[in-house]
Amino acid sequence: xxxxxxxxxxxGTKRLYEQIYEHIRQExxxxxLLAGERLPSTRSLAEYLQVSRSTVDTAYEQLLSEGYIExxxxxxxxxxxxxxxFRLEGLDxxxxxxxxxQAPPAEGAASGGVLARGRGQGxxxxxxxxxxxxxxxxxFPFPVWMRITKxxxxxxxxxxxxxxxxxxxxxxxxxxxxxxxxSRGVECVxxxxxxxxxxxxxxxxxEKLLGRDVSIAMENPTYKKxxxxxxxxxxxxxxxxxxxxxxxxxxxxxENVTAAYVMPSxxxxxxxxxxxxxxxxxxxxxxxxxxxxxxxxxxxxxxRYRGKPIPSLQASDRDGKVIYIGTFSKAIAPAIRxxxxxxxxxxxxxxxxECSIYSSTVSRIDQRILNEFIREGHFERHLNKMxxxxxxxxxxxxxxxxxxxxRFQVLGENAGLHLLLSCQDGRTEEELVRKARQAGVRVYGxxxxxxxxxEKGQKNATILLGYGGLDEKQILEGTALLEKAWK
Amino acid sequence: xxxxxxxxxxxGTKRLYEQIYEHIRQExxxxxLLAGERLPSTRSLAEYLQVSRSTVDTAYEQLLSEGYIExxxxxxxxxxxxxxxFRLEGLDxxxxxxxxxQAPPAEGAASGGVLARGRGQGxxxxxxxxxxxxxxxxxFPFPVWMRITKxxxxxxxxxxxxxxxxxxxxxxxxxxxxxxxxSRGVECVxxxxxxxxxxxxxxxxxEKLLGRDVSIAMENPTYKKxxxxxxxxxxxxxxxxxxxxxxxxxxxxxENVTAAYVMPSxxxxxxxxxxxxxxxxxxxxxxxxxxxxxxxxxxxxxxRYRGKPIPSLQASDRDGKVIYIGTFSKAIAPAIRxxxxxxxxxxxxxxxxECSIYSSTVSRIDQRILNEFIREGHFERHLNKMxxxxxxxxxxxxxxxxxxxxRFQVLGENAGLHLLLSCQDGRTEEELVRKARQAGVRVYGxxxxxxxxxEKGQKNATILLGYGGLDEKQILEGTALLEKAWK
Numbered sequence: 002x003x004x005x006x007x008x009x010x011x012x013g014t015k016r017l018y019e020q021i022y023e024h025i026r027q028e029x030x031x032x033x034l035l036a037g038e039r040l041p042s043t044r045s046l047a048e049y050l051q052v053s054r055s056t057v058d059t060a061y062e063q064l065l066s067e068g069y070i071e072x073x074x075x076x077x078x079x080x081x082x083x084x085x086x087f088r089l090e091g092l093d094x095x096x097x098x099x100x101x102x103q104a105p106p107a108e109g110a111a112s113g114g115v116l117a118r119g120r121g122q123g124x125x126x127x128x129x130x131x132x133x134x135x136x137x138x139x140x141f142p143f144p145v146w147m148r149i150t151k152x153x154x155x156x157x158x159x160x161x162x163x164x165x166x167x168x169x170x171x172x173x174x175x176x177x178x179x180x181x182x183x184s185r186g187v188e189c190v191x192x193x194x195x196x197x198x199x200x201x202x203x204x205x206x207x208e209k210l211l212g213r214d215v216s217i218a219m220e221n222p223t224y225k226k227x228x229x230x231x232x233x234x235x236x237x238x239x240x241x242x243x244x245x246x247x248x249x250x251x252x253x254x255x256e257n258v259t260a261a262y263v264m265p266s267x268x269x270x271x272x273x274x275x276x277x278x279x280x281x282x283x284x285x286x287x288x289x290x291x292x293x294x295x296x297x298x299x300x301x302x303x304x305r306y307r308g309k310p311i312p313s314l315q316a317s318d319r320d321g322k323v324i325y326i327g328t329f330s331k332a333i334a335p336a337i338r339x340x341x342x343x344x345x346x347x348x349x350x351x352x353x354x355e356c357s358i359y360s361s362t363v364s365r366i367d368q369r370i371l372n373e374f375i376r377e378g379h380f381e382r383h384l385n386k387m388x389x390x391x392x393x394x395x396x397x398x399x400x401x402x403x404x405x406x407x408r409f410q411v412l413g414e415n416a417g418l419h420l421l422l423s424c425q426d427g428r429t430e431e432e433l434v435r436k437a438r439q440a441g442v443r444v445y446g447x448x449x450x451x452x453x454x455x456e457k458g459q460k461n462a463t464i465l466l467g468y469g470g471l472d473e474k475q476i477l478e479g480t481a482l483l484e485k486a487w488k
Numbered sequence: 489x490x491x492x493x494x495x496x497x498x499x500g501t502k503r504l505y506e507q508i509y510e511h512i513r514q515e516x517x518x519x520x521l522l523a524g525e526r527l528p529s530t531r532s533l534a535e536y537l538q539v540s541r542s543t544v545d546t547a548y549e550q551l552l553s554e555g556y557i558e559x560x561x562x563x564x565x566x567x568x569x570x571x572x573x574f575r576l577e578g579l580d581x582x583x584x585x586x587x588x589x590q591a592p593p594a595e596g597a598a599s600g601g602v603l604a605r606g607r608g609q610g611x612x613x614x615x616x617x618x619x620x621x622x623x624x625x626x627x628f629p630f631p632v633w634m635r636i637t638k639x640x641x642x643x644x645x646x647x648x649x650x651x652x653x654x655x656x657x658x659x660x661x662x663x664x665x666x667x668x669x670x671s672r673g674v675e676c677v678x679x680x681x682x683x684x685x686x687x688x689x690x691x692x693x694x695e696k697l698l699g700r701d702v703s704i705a706m707e708n709p710t711y712k713k714x715x716x717x718x719x720x721x722x723x724x725x726x727x728x729x730x731x732x733x734x735x736x737x738x739x740x741x742x743e744n745v746t747a748a749y750v751m752p753s754x755x756x757x758x759x760x761x762x763x764x765x766x767x768x769x770x771x772x773x774x775x776x777x778x779x780x781x782x783x784x785x786x787x788x789x790x791x792r793y794r795g796k797p798i799p800s801l802q803a804s805d806r807d808g809k810v811i812y813i814g815t816f817s818k819a820i821a822p823a824i825r826x827x828x829x830x831x832x833x834x835x836x837x838x839x840x841x842e843c844s845i846y847s848s849t850v851s852r853i854d855q856r857i858l859n860e861f862i863r864e865g866h867f868e869r870h871l872n873k874m875x876x877x878x879x880x881x882x883x884x885x886x887x888x889x890x891x892x893x894x895r896f897q898v899l900g901e902n903a904g905l906h907l908l909l910s911c912q913d914g915r916t917e918e919e920l921v922r923k924a925r926q927a928g929v930r931v932y933g934x935x936x937x938x939x940x941x942x943e944k945g946q947k948n949a950t951i952l953l954g955y956g957g958l959d960e961k962q963i964l965e966g967t968a969l970l971e972k973a974w975k
Binding site: 006039041042044045048049076077138141143146147150151154155161162163164165166171172175190198199200201202205209213226229230233330334335336337338355356358359360361362363364365366367 | 493526528529531532535536563564625628630633634637638641642648649650651652653658659662677678684685686687688689692696700713716717720817821822823824825842843845846847848849850851852853854
């Protein structure tokens, strides 16, 4: 937390930029500003202090050049990690700092003093960040988006600025239901679609639908953010270890849970695709009691490079037991705060009764822009383009990893935006992450995704290598550095 | 719920538009499509049925001309109220239908089969709708908004499409905190500001901060939507009757509650301004225990036409007991899904610890557009313009009501977007609403806003006359009709 209150002397004894620089440096040294914390933008600080922007620029430049802070394009200025600061002071931070840097971004967001940032926004000084959460925005058709925005704003007039339906604009729900049907085999009418500002919000709605005191099974390992959100609901969470087909239905039977959160088409982080046999078992489990539901998070189903598309679990559901959740964050952009949930009839009734008082969290304007973007065919075109781009990165990374086969096994290579490297030579995950880090490369240990130590223990150190946010040059250079670091 | 599944025969025995027309008419007659329910847009229905849009247009035209449905500009097509349909069938719906039409829009949104719509979207055939929820968008500077949108999209590039901070963009929080300080006397640093997609979402966050099993006091009458949301949290709600200064602090003392939801600067619907003495009492009540908080909803503080601006309750709070909530829905547009909450330090800590895992519900792009709109001075200009426009309507309405003084007392005449008419001649609210309705005018009974029968009973029938959504001509014509109806 940085309150920006700097008392500036204007008696001319010290230049303004120096006072700002010294104040911030002091706060960092005293630990009032923590590693990873974001500084205010130069513009807002200048405005706040009523000084010129160039004064703040100069102060930040000084802090940058002395290594107290670092700049991250489009994100702003961040306080450097301890490791760097200790080195600066002639101290050795040791392995503690490296361990801290292993924490995935979402972990940082949940911790105390550090200003919260969304997932995918790594901090620290790594030159190459193989984050599994980043996506590539370089090919996004900005001009098209802008043209549609302009059309929507000018054609629609003031009506579009009025409040829309809580569940989402009808037209967009029609479009989403058609898209889900054709691309994911989802069986639904537009009435079942609930549009909301992000998955987290939809899960908040779901909490209202499922009630309190829910016991929920989650795959182990899983998407940690969903775990934290369920934990914030005070749900009892039962970790069910993954086998090669996904969550074990037999284990599910033994547990006293009414809901299971699964990613059947491309499990995060393992990349496992749940075969139809296991899907049938899970659906059968859900059918055994009225209040049992499967929550299907179909988070990156759009990106599959080999074999036939995997249909959604919902597509096999004949009894209204699957709650299907998807998002445009991966396929368009995280900033497009639009996710959707397909409710089975019983829960739709409950939503109508209990949740339709909550106004929609997505502006009608944004819903309309997105709807036009999809209806005019740009979404499909963009997806096809991105599939090609990601496939090329994917193949390049696979190529680069081929010579490492004696020590690393590559897993999860059919889909998504990351690969898994399973280390066969007995080294620990912590060692691999730390060595990479020392070479300026950030990689992610799979252990971060476990919500509980697996019963049989984790076999091998496993590293996630995300390539969504890196270009081909960065993949080449990053893997070259990794090769040396892990020799 | 309307599933649009119309089985169309293509054997040429009946024209397509006729089949669509007959199908919908049948559904309305059989009550499968309910009064007030929205039909799909012609475009989406045409798309869904794979027919030309003009086919659906023709079917809708027929239904319109026969009075089964009605068109509402920018909103779409709605099934007519029973009253109209019964009349059509030669029946008299009697007072039942009139009572139904008394329900405020938010009421309708909560009820079962009717497709949910946001507040402010009245249905039915009233030619003049004195809704207290509507605002005037006619003077909104669309070209400016569009220019800023264009600039933001073109200048910012892909960075803006990445995920932002859960609490809201720093720059916008700086802007909001400065605005609140200068216009409302709110004491806060940007760190205390939480940006979210609408008040309802912020209340969902607040539920996480205050915990379960909360007992909350609400003014009686109050803003019914907030009441419904707290009820959806399973909060124990204690209705505290309003006296002429607002919520009674003495009553609050007697109740075993830890939170009170109040609108001190302009209570809805009574228009009461809480004087400083009562404010001090409430603050003192809150100081008596660590977990006591006042939730200040400052929903339309921007519009005040006489006397000095009323500062916020938060401005008098020295002990971190006030949670301040405000919105841009009234001052800019309901579609701008941006509200803000100012948290006292203890709750901010709790927010950081427990809620910063929830991603922001407002897109960075929208936050940036709004920030530029305010920073460039357009917001203030727009507010000044709207204050003038609303004041003119306000004065006009007051003028029109002056000759009615023998039978009606006018209340709440200093601020906001509605007036209150208290009937002195013993007629019931139900009678006034029904007679207005029969004359084609929709007015709103204050009893809709009571969450409990007041202890001393409701003194006089009181009618809310909102003028936000009406232009001057409509106010003149609407009041002329009312005058006749209420003679």
